[in-house]
Amino acid sequence: MRSYRGVSADDRRLERRARLVEALLDTVLDVGVLDTTVEAVCARAGLTKRYFYESFGDRDEILAVAIDAMFVDVLEAIRAALTGASPTVADRATVTVGALVDELDRDRRRARMYVEAPGHPVLRARRDAAIDTFADLLMSDVLQASPPDDRHRMVGLLVVAGTTEVVSRWLADGLPLGRDDLVEEIARIGVAVGGL
Amino acid sequence: MRSYRGVSADDRRLERRARLVEALLDTVLDVGVLDTTVEAVCARAGLTKRYFYESFGDRDEILAVAIDAMFVDVLEAIRAALTGASPTVADRATVTVGALVDELDRDRRRARMYVEAPGHPVLRARRDAAIDTFADLLMSDVLQASPPDDRHRMVGLLVVAGTTEVVSRWLADGLPLGRDDLVEEIARIGVAVGGL
DNA sequence: GACTTCTGACACGGTGTCGTGTCAGAAGGA
DNA sequence: TCCTTCTGACACGACACCGTGTCAGAAGTC
Numbered sequence: 001m002r003s004y005r006g007v008s009a010d011d012r013r014l015e016r017r018a019r020l021v022e023a024l025l026d027t028v029l030d031v032g033v034l035d036t037t038v039e040a041v042c043a044r045a046g047l048t049k050r051y052f053y054e055s056f057g058d059r060d061e062i063l064a065v066a067i068d069a070m071f072v073d074v075l076e077a078i079r080a081a082l083t084g085a086s087p088t089v090a091d092r093a094t095v096t097v098g099a100l101v102d103e104l105d106r107d108r109r110r111a112r113m114y115v116e117a118p119g120h121p122v123l124r125a126r127r128d129a130a131i132d133t134f135a136d137l138l139m140s141d142v143l144q145a146s147p148p149d150d151r152h153r154m155v156g157l158l159v160v161a162g163t164t165e166v167v168s169r170w171l172a173d174g175l176p177l178g179r180d181d182l183v184e185e186i187a188r189i190g191v192a193v194g195g196l
Numbered sequence: 197m198r199s200y201r202g203v204s205a206d207d208r209r210l211e212r213r214a215r216l217v218e219a220l221l222d223t224v225l226d227v228g229v230l231d232t233t234v235e236a237v238c239a240r241a242g243l244t245k246r247y248f249y250e251s252f253g254d255r256d257e258i259l260a261v262a263i264d265a266m267f268v269d270v271l272e273a274i275r276a277a278l279t280g281a282s283p284t285v286a287d288r289a290t291v292t293v294g295a296l297v298d299e300l301d302r303d304r305r306r307a308r309m310y311v312e313a314p315g316h317p318v319l320r321a322r323r324d325a326a327i328d329t330f331a332d333l334l335m336s337d338v339l340q341a342s343p344p345d346d347r348h349r350m351v352g353l354l355v356v357a358g359t360t361e362v363v364s365r366w367l368a369d370g371l372p373l374g375r376d377d378l379v380e381e382i383a384r385i386g387v388a389v390g391g392l
Numbered sequence: 393g394a395c396t397t398c399t400g401a402c403a404c405g406g407t408g409t410c411g412t413g414t415c416a417g418a419a420g421g422a
Numbered sequence: 423t424c425c426t427t428c429t430g431a432c433a434c435g436a437c438a439c440c441g442t443g444t445c446a447g448a449a450g451t452c
Contacts, residue, residue: 012398034230034315037439048400053441119230119315131361150372154362154381157371162358165327166350175353176346185350192388208428233409244430249411 017055019045025109033116060122070110071130077103093187143194213251215241221305229312256318266306267326273299289383339390
């Protein structure tokens with residue numbers, strides 16, 4: 001464990017790892033998850049496969065790391081937005097959807113990875129788990145629906161999955177709406193079904 | 197063009213084509229879209245690649261044929277169910293969702309193909325187009341929302357995409373609900389957002 | 393300066409898929 | 423019977439990706 005260019009071996013390894021993840025996201029945006037190969041990621045990162053296998057077991061592993069990081073960030077953004085939001089359901093819904101939209105809008109690379117996730121076994125599993133989490137968050141923390149039974153879980157699932165679809169379309173310029181209109185409309189739907 | 201075993205050359209060709217599509221669906225159910233190769237489909241159909249390339253240009257083409265056929269069938273089922281349904285919005289919603297659920301439940305092979313469609317460029321394009329069609333159908337023919345503006349299109353999109361997600365989960369036994377409860381609950385959501 | 397560690401490039405064998413080509417034999421027609 | 427068409431199996435060359443291995447030289451240490 002020696003120091004190279006002023007950084008320790010561990011730090012260099014972590015920096016390479018981070019570069020690979022960034023390169024992965026760039027590649028996904030460019031060519032899609034399907035055509036994102038280990039070699040393409042390495043080329044973009046300016047590293048060789050040697051370093052890829054130093055940090056990741058295979059392609060699935062780096063994909064899992066990347067999508068999990070995305071969900072963690074989105075969840076954090078929503079929680080942060082909810083802290084300090086007014087207690088009315090309508091406001092909480094607006095703030096929540098706004099945080100989601102902004103977070104996806106901030107990094108289109110991740111948005112594409114999310115959209116294509118259902119086609120990949122590992123990504124789909126993570127995506128489904130994340131949707132469950134967001135659905136629970138929506139029903140309990142945002143809409144304050146009680147009790148949290150199977151029916152409510154289903155409603156949350158529908159709204160969350162539908163929302164991500166709509167936001168994806170909006171990001172791809174498939175919906176001629178402004179950011180605020182989009183957020184407000186989705187929030188209204190959330191509030192409406194929350195009262196069921 | 198001679199007759200073999202009593203059927204014309206054209207008919208034999210069409211029969212092989214149909215067998216290949218069936219084999220494709222079986223393969224998709226077994227191993228997923230990603231691992232559905234031309235060779236695997238041929239093996240299951242009991243035919244060789246020779247016959248595959250007789251009817252299809254490549255893997256994408258047979259996938260497109262298969263998913264389009266699915267959407268045509270679902271659309272037909274819904275239209276048939278709506279014919280003769282009572283004019284109340286609630287009833288029409290229930291009948292529509294019921295037809296969708298039953299049609300997907302009838303052939304799990306297609307359900308899996310639909311779920312994984314976003315990961316494949318060709319399938320995703322067809323899926324998105326179909327969702328648009330269903331969203332328009334929902335807003336105009338079922339919920340009778342007017343006028344059909346961008347906001348309503350967005351609402352339809354959200355509900356349709358959310359519904360397919362929920363139904364997929366239900367098919368995969370991820371939701372402990374009976375068929376009728378599932379249908380009724382989704383229909384209620386549709387009616388609720390239709391009034392916005 | 394001698395020695396060790398790290399770095400990046402390249403090569404390799406293995407595997408799986410594609411799309412085409414070949415060919416012997418079966419099935420049918422004249 | 424002779425001839426044509428259809429059939430199914432197999433071979434193949436090409437290509438892409440995977441995961442590992444090798445190696446010379448640069449970067450740092452003593």
